[in-house]
Amino acid sequence: MDFRIDEEHQELIDLYREFAQNEVKPIAAEIDETERFPMENVKKMAEMGLLGIPFPEEYGGAGMDTLSYVQCIEELSKVCASTGVIVSAHTSLCATPIYMFGTEEQKQKYLVPLATGEKLGAFGLTEPSAGTDSSQQKTTAVLVDDDHWVLNGSKIFITNAGAADIFFILAMTDKSLGNKGISAFIVEKGMPGFSIGKHENKMGIRASSTCELIFEDCIVPKENLVGEIGKGFKYAMMTLDGGRIGIAAQALGIAEGAIEETVKYVQERTQFGRRISQFQNTQFELAKMQANTEAAKLLVYQAACAKDNHEKYTHLAAMAKLVAANNASDVTRRCLQLFGGYGYTKDYPIERMMRDAKITEIYEGTSEVQMMVISGWMGVK
Numbered sequence: 001m002d003f004r005i006d007e008e009h010q011e012l013i014d015l016y017r018e019f020a021q022n023e024v025k026p027i028a029a030e031i032d033e034t035e036r037f038p039m040e041n042v043k044k045m046a047e048m049g050l051l052g053i054p055f056p057e058e059y060g061g062a063g064m065d066t067l068s069y070v071q072c073i074e075e076l077s078k079v080c081a082s083t084g085v086i087v088s089a090h091t092s093l094c095a096t097p098i099y100m101f102g103t104e105e106q107k108q109k110y111l112v113p114l115a116t117g118e119k120l121g122a123f124g125l126t127e128p129s130a131g132t133d134s135s136q137q138k139t140t141a142v143l144v145d146d147d148h149w150v151l152n153g154s155k156i157f158i159t160n161a162g163a164a165d166i167f168f169i170l171a172m173t174d175k176s177l178g179n180k181g182i183s184a185f186i187v188e189k190g191m192p193g194f195s196i197g198k199h200e201n202k203m204g205i206r207a208s209s210t211c212e213l214i215f216e217d218c219i220v221p222k223e224n225l226v227g228e229i230g231k232g233f234k235y236a237m238m239t240l241d242g243g244r245i246g247i248a249a250q251a252l253g254i255a256e257g258a259i260e261e262t263v264k265y266v267q268e269r270t271q272f273g274r275r276i277s278q279f280q281n282t283q284f285e286l287a288k289m290q291a292n293t294e295a296a297k298l299l300v301y302q303a304a305c306a307k308d309n310h311e312k313y314t315h316l317a318a319m320a321k322l323v324a325a326n327n328a329s330d331v332t333r334r335c336l337q338l339f340g341g342y343g344y345t346k347d348y349p350i351e352r353m354m355r356d357a358k359i360t361e362i363y364e365g366t367s368e369v370q371m372m373v374i375s376g377w378m379g380v381k
């Protein structure tokens with residue numbers, strides 16, 4: 001067991017950090033305030049290879065591992081959780097299932113432009129009546145004339161929706177089979193009958209585009225079915241296992257970013273004739289936060305390494321997300337308290353970080369879902 005970060009990973013962390021500090025941090029407050037999708041930074045990340053970190057070079061990726069990928073999400077999320085989730089949803093939820101379950105033709109056609117960052121990806125599972133109970137899909141896909149699929153229905157809360165070109169979509173191909181009647185499809189922006197609906201005005205991660213997807217007799221080529229018919233639910237669950245490590249890394253980054261900002265602030269702010277960093281309450285608060293954040297980091301890295309080593313990691317991803325998300329909410333709330341009234345204003349990033357942290361307890365499976373997964377793995381029934 002070796003808890004040290006090797007040179008190759010450290011060099012990449014430095015690169016991710018430099019980009020995050022120089023390009024992402026300066027616009028983080030503005031894009032939050034205006035809900036502006038940071039396309040200029042998405043393009044820069046594409047040029048740097050950050051949109052295909054864990055994929056082989058033959059598919060346009062950087063040929064790195066999951067650990068390096070989550071370290072990128074972590075560094076981005078320290079300064080801007082919106083940018084973190086844009087990369088996470090693109091990589092974990094769209095490019096990865098095409099890499100895992102797609103044919104060679106699908107990989108050449110869709111994974112390559114996703115991994116190079118020429119195209120942006122999104123994932124469509126959630127529906128108005130299929131949130132946590134994700135097997136209750138109402139969107140249908142019917143094969144017509146053995147030639148093309150016709151999709152009808154809608155998806156909600158889809159990350160990257162307004163900016164994405166390629167969508168990994170789950171739909172019901174045989175209602176009578178329950179979750180075994182769900183199949184997976186690749187849908188492209190511009191396919192007939194496919195449109196983007198309501199844009200959500202959110203509490204946090206406001207610069208990431210979250211919208212509804214609408215399918216009205218949407219025509220999808222027959223060859224865009226991914227993998228085997230009826231295996232879509234399994235593919236979605238396996239995809240989310242990986243996605244949850246990405247969101248855990250986002251939560252980790254938010255907590256680390258908040259602590260960094262707070263350590264700076266408490267050394268500048270004086271009250272009662274002393275820097276507030278000199279009060280034991282401040283020191284103990286920050287010490288607890290640092291220790292808990294380090295614990296979350298070990299879980300996140302452990303889950304990433306287990307995935308890289310092709311070990312079972314469903315429960316590890318769930319534990320990492322449960323702990324890191326809870327910690328992000330706790331840490332940002334405590335940090336804001338140390339900032340006092342100033343923390344409640346938009347003059348400092350801490351209120352944004354607190355708003356951003358909350359979603360990590362909700363999307364890609366609520367904390368309660370993570371506990372269902374963990375207790376199921378423990379055999380507690």
Ligand code: CAA
Binds near residue numbers: 131157158159366
């Ligand atoms: N890997 C492989 N297979 C899995 C699996 C996994 N991780 N989890 C479940 N399965 C399989 C089971 O083995 C089972 O297969 P069999 O029928 O062959 O035995 C099948 O799937 C059904 O499993 P369950 O009975 O456990 O399924 P369930 O209907 O009871 O649901 C659940 C379990 C954990 C609640 C699941 O529905 C779930 O994870 N819900 C949350 C969904 C979620 O995370 N949504 C977020 C969407 S993305 C997003 O947030 C937005 C974004 O863009 C960022």
